[in-house]
Amino acid sequence: MTTGRAVRLEASEQGGRQTAPLPQEIIVIDDDRALLELTLLTVRAGGYRAVGFHDPLDALMWASDAEPTCIVSDLKIPGVEGLDLVAAFCALNRHAVIIVSAFVDVRMTVDAMRLGVDDVLPKPASDESLIRAIERGAAALPAVPVREDVAFTRRERQVAELMLAGNTTKQIAQTLALSPRTVEFFRASLLRKTQSPNSAALAS
Known part of the structure; x- marks a missing residue:
């Protein structure tokens, strides 16, 4: 079901693996609407709730107010240069950030990890690898949002x-x-x- 720019999909009560509940919905960002819907369905099948965004600015505004959660983001989004989007998410210093991109290489992965990205997956990622990455990210989330000195890209x-x-x-x-x-x-x-x-x- 699509409401405005955000696509909300609640966790399925039947089917899929049950995972520990998160305090907030998983955030998924992809400018390809079809792939966004597929990713949200995968997250739901894994037992999580999810909210999807086509617009990176909307996603950043949502994430800035969200409790610790996992952010699954495409890398190449029109209007945003390279790793700038994930850098902004990492600068919040309380979310687990997972990149899913067709443009994965060693240099990009190293740069992403230096920013604080938790995982980098090739696109398209298998359902199992995506859910495993979310599980790892969820396990590492802080119980309380961590606030440190502001970092600017x-x-x-x-x-x-x-x-x-x-x-x-x-x-x-x-x-x-x-x-x-x-x-x-x-x-x-x-x-x-x-x-x-x-x-x-x-x-x-």
């Missing part, structure tokens, strides 16, 4: 500098060769991390 720092210089979203996008939507993604991430209500407050 390279792109967030670039966007912040241009924001503080008074540049508009369009100007920042042109300067960094990004889409305006990607700039909005980083702007929202910066406001969340600094707990600023708006860009003006961030500059003060």
